[in-house]
Amino acid sequence: MFNIVPVSAFTDNYIWIIHDQYHAVVVDPGEAKPVLNFLQQKKLKLIAILNTHHHSDHVGGNLALLQQFPVPVYGPASESISTVTHCLKEGDSVYLAELSLGLSILDIPGHTAGHIAYYGANSLFCGDTLFACGCGRLFEGTAQQMYISLNKLARLPDKTAVYCGHEYTLANINFAKLVEPGNQTLIQLQVSAEKQRRSNLPTLPSTIVMEKTCNPFLRCNQPEVIHSASNYIGKHLTDPVSVFATIREWKNNI
Numbered sequence: 001m002f003n004i005v006p007v008s009a010f011t012d013n014y015i016w017i018i019h020d021q022y023h024a025v026v027v028d029p030g031e032a033k034p035v036l037n038f039l040q041q042k043k044l045k046l047i048a049i050l051n052t053h054h055h056s057d058h059v060g061g062n063l064a065l066l067q068q069f070p071v072p073v074y075g076p077a078s079e080s081i082s083t084v085t086h087c088l089k090e091g092d093s094v095y096l097a098e099l100s101l102g103l104s105i106l107d108i109p110g111h112t113a114g115h116i117a118y119y120g121a122n123s124l125f126c127g128d129t130l131f132a133c134g135c136g137r138l139f140e141g142t143a144q145q146m147y148i149s150l151n152k153l154a155r156l157p158d159k160t161a162v163y164c165g166h167e168y169t170l171a172n173i174n175f176a177k178l179v180e181p182g183n184q185t186l187i188q189l190q191v192s193a194e195k196q197r198r199s200n201l202p203t204l205p206s207t208i209v210m211e212k213t214c215n216p217f218l219r220c221n222q223p224e225v226i227h228s229a230s231n232y233i234g235k236h237l238t239d240p241v242s243v244f245a246t247i248r249e250w251k252n253n254i
Protein backbone atom coordinates (compact mmCIF):
# COMPACT_ATOMS: atom_id res chain seq x y z
CA MET A 1 0.00 0.00 0.00
CA PHE A 2 1.06 3.57 -0.52
CA ASN A 3 0.08 7.09 0.47
CA ILE A 4 -0.32 10.03 -1.85
CA VAL A 5 0.57 13.35 -0.23
CA PRO A 6 0.92 16.90 -1.51
CA VAL A 7 4.01 19.02 -1.09
CA SER A 8 3.31 22.72 -1.65
CA ALA A 9 5.47 24.65 -4.07
CA PHE A 10 5.55 28.26 -5.32
CA THR A 11 2.26 30.00 -4.49
CA ASP A 12 -0.36 27.41 -5.40
CA ASN A 13 1.33 24.35 -6.94
CA TYR A 14 1.03 20.86 -5.50
CA ILE A 15 3.79 18.35 -6.09
CA TRP A 16 2.28 14.91 -5.42
CA ILE A 17 4.42 12.28 -3.71
CA ILE A 18 3.40 8.62 -3.80
CA HIS A 19 5.23 6.66 -1.10
CA ASP A 20 5.15 3.46 0.93
CA GLN A 21 7.30 4.74 3.85
CA TYR A 22 10.46 3.55 2.04
CA HIS A 23 10.21 4.46 -1.65
CA ALA A 24 8.79 7.58 -3.25
CA VAL A 25 7.67 8.68 -6.68
CA VAL A 26 7.25 12.40 -7.32
CA VAL A 27 4.78 13.89 -9.78
CA ASP A 28 5.59 17.25 -11.41
CA PRO A 29 8.35 18.58 -9.16
CA GLY A 30 8.36 22.24 -10.16
CA GLU A 31 11.00 22.84 -7.53
CA ALA A 32 13.33 20.41 -5.77
CA LYS A 33 13.82 21.91 -2.33
CA PRO A 34 10.44 21.14 -0.76
CA VAL A 35 10.61 17.62 -2.23
CA LEU A 36 14.12 17.00 -0.90
CA ASN A 37 13.04 18.29 2.53
CA PHE A 38 10.06 15.93 2.54
CA LEU A 39 12.14 12.93 1.42
CA GLN A 40 14.73 13.64 4.09
CA GLN A 41 12.15 14.14 6.82
CA LYS A 42 10.40 10.87 6.00
CA LYS A 43 13.64 9.01 5.14
CA LEU A 44 12.33 8.12 1.69
CA LYS A 45 14.31 7.03 -1.32
CA LEU A 46 13.19 8.59 -4.59
CA ILE A 47 12.67 5.93 -7.29
CA ALA A 48 11.10 7.88 -10.17
CA ILE A 49 9.94 11.27 -11.41
CA LEU A 50 6.72 11.61 -13.42
CA ASN A 51 6.08 14.73 -15.52
CA THR A 52 2.72 15.58 -17.08
CA HIS A 53 3.84 18.49 -19.29
CA HIS A 54 6.79 20.75 -19.96
CA HIS A 55 5.93 23.90 -17.98
CA SER A 56 8.72 24.91 -15.64
CA ASP A 57 6.48 24.93 -12.56
CA HIS A 58 6.07 21.17 -13.18
CA VAL A 59 9.58 20.12 -14.29
CA GLY A 60 11.88 22.81 -12.84
CA GLY A 61 13.03 20.60 -9.95
CA ASN A 62 13.95 17.55 -12.06
CA LEU A 63 17.64 18.36 -12.43
CA ALA A 64 18.34 19.07 -8.76
CA LEU A 65 16.48 15.90 -7.72
CA LEU A 66 18.49 13.86 -10.24
CA GLN A 67 21.72 15.14 -8.72
CA GLN A 68 20.80 13.37 -5.48
CA PHE A 69 18.74 10.51 -6.92
CA PRO A 70 19.68 9.30 -10.42
CA VAL A 71 16.22 7.92 -11.19
CA PRO A 72 14.19 7.40 -14.37
CA VAL A 73 12.20 10.43 -15.47
CA TYR A 74 8.94 9.74 -17.29
CA GLY A 75 7.34 12.40 -19.45
CA PRO A 76 5.32 13.16 -22.58
CA ALA A 77 6.81 11.86 -25.84
CA SER A 78 5.77 14.90 -27.84
CA GLU A 79 7.15 17.58 -25.55
CA SER A 80 10.75 18.60 -25.09
CA ILE A 81 11.90 18.10 -21.49
CA SER A 82 15.67 17.65 -21.39
CA THR A 83 15.73 15.48 -18.28
CA VAL A 84 13.11 12.94 -19.44
CA THR A 85 14.55 9.45 -19.94
CA HIS A 86 11.31 7.55 -20.75
CA CYS A 87 8.97 9.09 -23.34
CA LEU A 88 5.30 8.18 -22.96
CA LYS A 89 2.15 8.40 -25.05
CA GLU A 90 -1.38 7.03 -24.83
CA GLY A 91 -1.40 3.25 -24.62
CA ASP A 92 1.92 3.12 -22.78
CA SER A 93 2.15 2.17 -19.14
CA VAL A 94 4.60 2.59 -16.30
CA TYR A 95 5.17 -0.07 -13.65
CA LEU A 96 6.78 1.09 -10.44
CA ALA A 97 7.83 -2.26 -9.00
CA GLU A 98 8.85 -1.02 -5.54
CA LEU A 99 5.32 0.30 -5.01
CA SER A 100 3.60 -2.43 -7.05
CA LEU A 101 1.94 0.45 -8.86
CA GLY A 102 0.95 0.34 -12.51
CA LEU A 103 -0.07 3.54 -14.26
CA SER A 104 -1.47 3.85 -17.75
CA ILE A 105 -0.91 6.89 -19.91
CA LEU A 106 -3.61 9.06 -21.47
CA ASP A 107 -2.93 11.77 -24.04
CA ILE A 108 -4.77 14.90 -22.92
CA PRO A 109 -3.65 17.78 -25.16
CA GLY A 110 -5.10 21.28 -24.76
CA HIS A 111 -3.23 23.09 -21.97
CA THR A 112 -0.03 22.06 -23.78
CA ALA A 113 0.25 20.17 -27.05
CA GLY A 114 1.62 16.93 -25.60
CA HIS A 115 0.17 16.92 -22.06
CA ILE A 116 -0.27 13.41 -20.62
CA ALA A 117 -2.05 11.99 -17.56
CA TYR A 118 -1.10 9.02 -15.40
CA TYR A 119 -3.95 6.77 -14.27
CA GLY A 120 -3.87 3.76 -11.98
CA ALA A 121 -4.93 2.47 -8.54
CA ASN A 122 -8.09 4.61 -8.73
CA SER A 123 -5.92 7.70 -8.99
CA LEU A 124 -5.45 10.24 -11.76
CA PHE A 125 -2.52 12.63 -12.04
CA CYS A 126 -3.66 15.16 -14.60
CA GLY A 127 -1.32 18.15 -14.19
CA ASP A 128 -2.93 21.32 -15.51
CA THR A 129 -5.74 19.79 -17.57
CA LEU A 130 -8.57 19.03 -15.13
CA PHE A 131 -8.71 21.08 -11.93
CA ALA A 132 -11.22 20.82 -9.11
CA CYS A 133 -14.21 22.67 -10.57
CA GLY A 134 -12.13 24.05 -13.44
CA CYS A 135 -9.66 23.32 -16.22
CA GLY A 136 -6.32 24.58 -17.49
CA ARG A 137 -5.86 27.45 -19.92
CA LEU A 138 -5.43 26.69 -23.59
CA PHE A 139 -1.79 27.66 -24.12
CA GLU A 140 -0.98 25.35 -27.02
CA GLY A 141 -4.10 23.39 -27.93
CA THR A 142 -7.54 24.16 -29.29
CA ALA A 143 -10.83 24.23 -27.43
CA GLN A 144 -11.86 21.08 -29.27
CA GLN A 145 -8.72 19.22 -28.16
CA MET A 146 -9.22 20.27 -24.56
CA TYR A 147 -12.91 19.35 -24.69
CA ILE A 148 -12.03 15.87 -25.94
CA SER A 149 -9.28 15.50 -23.32
CA LEU A 150 -11.59 16.53 -20.46
CA ASN A 151 -14.28 14.14 -21.64
CA LYS A 152 -11.74 11.33 -21.80
CA LEU A 153 -10.99 11.97 -18.12
CA ALA A 154 -14.71 12.22 -17.30
CA ARG A 155 -15.17 8.65 -18.58
CA LEU A 156 -12.86 7.25 -15.89
CA PRO A 157 -14.64 5.51 -13.01
CA ASP A 158 -16.61 7.81 -10.69
CA LYS A 159 -14.49 6.94 -7.66
CA THR A 160 -11.22 7.97 -9.35
CA ALA A 161 -9.32 10.43 -7.15
CA VAL A 162 -8.20 13.48 -9.12
CA TYR A 163 -4.76 14.83 -8.19
CA CYS A 164 -4.24 18.05 -10.12
CA GLY A 165 -1.38 20.50 -10.11
CA HIS A 166 -2.79 23.62 -8.46
CA GLU A 167 -4.95 24.83 -5.58
CA TYR A 168 -7.44 26.84 -7.63
CA THR A 169 -10.64 25.39 -6.18
CA LEU A 170 -12.20 28.41 -4.45
CA ALA A 171 -11.73 30.72 -7.45
CA ASN A 172 -13.02 27.96 -9.72
CA ILE A 173 -16.15 27.52 -7.59
CA ASN A 174 -16.85 31.26 -7.76
CA PHE A 175 -16.72 31.10 -11.54
CA ALA A 176 -18.78 27.89 -11.68
CA LYS A 177 -21.52 29.65 -9.68
CA LEU A 178 -21.72 32.35 -12.36
CA VAL A 179 -22.10 29.72 -15.06
CA GLU A 180 -24.49 27.46 -13.19
CA PRO A 181 -26.15 29.42 -10.38
CA GLY A 182 -28.77 26.72 -9.92
CA ASN A 183 -26.26 23.96 -9.14
CA GLN A 184 -26.82 23.34 -5.42
CA THR A 185 -23.81 21.04 -5.10
CA LEU A 186 -21.57 24.05 -5.75
CA ILE A 187 -22.79 25.67 -2.53
CA GLN A 188 -21.94 22.56 -0.48
CA LEU A 189 -18.57 22.29 -2.21
CA GLN A 190 -17.83 25.93 -1.46
CA VAL A 191 -18.60 25.50 2.24
CA SER A 192 -16.31 22.49 2.56
CA ALA A 193 -13.52 24.01 0.42
CA GLU A 194 -13.58 27.24 2.45
CA LYS A 195 -13.32 25.25 5.65
CA GLN A 196 -10.35 23.28 4.31
CA ARG A 197 -8.54 26.41 3.13
CA ARG A 198 -9.12 28.16 6.48
CA SER A 199 -7.25 25.25 8.07
CA ASN A 200 -4.58 25.49 5.36
CA LEU A 201 -5.56 22.05 4.05
CA PRO A 202 -5.65 21.14 0.35
CA THR A 203 -9.07 20.85 -1.28
CA LEU A 204 -7.65 17.95 -3.30
CA PRO A 205 -7.94 15.24 -4.38
CA SER A 206 -11.29 15.66 -5.99
CA THR A 207 -13.13 12.75 -7.62
CA ILE A 208 -14.41 12.19 -11.13
CA VAL A 209 -18.00 11.97 -9.88
CA MET A 210 -17.63 15.29 -8.06
CA GLU A 211 -16.19 16.92 -11.16
CA LYS A 212 -19.03 15.60 -13.31
CA THR A 213 -21.44 17.13 -10.79
CA CYS A 214 -19.78 20.52 -10.27
CA ASN A 215 -17.26 21.35 -12.97
CA PRO A 216 -18.87 23.56 -15.65
CA PHE A 217 -16.20 22.51 -18.17
CA LEU A 218 -17.48 18.92 -17.90
CA ARG A 219 -21.10 20.05 -18.07
CA CYS A 220 -21.27 21.73 -21.48
CA ASN A 221 -24.40 19.71 -22.32
CA GLN A 222 -26.35 21.03 -19.33
CA PRO A 223 -29.13 23.52 -20.21
CA GLU A 224 -28.06 26.11 -17.62
CA VAL A 225 -24.43 26.01 -18.81
CA ILE A 226 -25.52 26.36 -22.45
CA HIS A 227 -27.84 29.23 -21.47
CA SER A 228 -25.13 31.13 -19.53
CA ALA A 229 -22.53 30.65 -22.28
CA SER A 230 -25.05 31.82 -24.91
CA ASN A 231 -25.87 34.89 -22.81
CA TYR A 232 -22.19 35.70 -22.39
CA ILE A 233 -21.41 35.56 -26.09
CA GLY A 234 -24.74 37.02 -27.23
CA LYS A 235 -25.87 34.21 -29.52
CA HIS A 236 -27.56 30.88 -29.10
CA LEU A 237 -24.95 28.13 -28.83
CA THR A 238 -25.88 24.57 -29.64
CA ASP A 239 -22.75 22.44 -29.77
CA PRO A 240 -20.87 21.57 -26.59
CA VAL A 241 -17.41 22.49 -27.98
CA SER A 242 -18.59 26.08 -28.61
CA VAL A 243 -20.09 26.16 -25.12
CA PHE A 244 -16.76 24.94 -23.74
CA ALA A 245 -14.75 27.49 -25.78
CA THR A 246 -17.06 30.28 -24.60
CA ILE A 247 -16.88 29.54 -20.90
CA ARG A 248 -13.09 29.06 -21.14
CA GLU A 249 -12.85 32.51 -22.75
CA TRP A 250 -15.24 33.96 -20.16
CA LYS A 251 -13.08 32.66 -17.32
CA ASN A 252 -9.94 34.08 -18.96
CA ASN A 253 -11.59 37.50 -18.91
CA ILE A 254 -12.46 37.49 -15.21
Ligand SMILES: [Zn+2]
Pocket (backbone or CB within 6 Å): 053, 055, 058, 111, 128
Ligand atom coordinates in the same frame (compact mmCIF):
# COMPACT_ATOMS: atom_id res chain seq x y z
ZN1 LIG B 1 1.04 24.14 -17.04
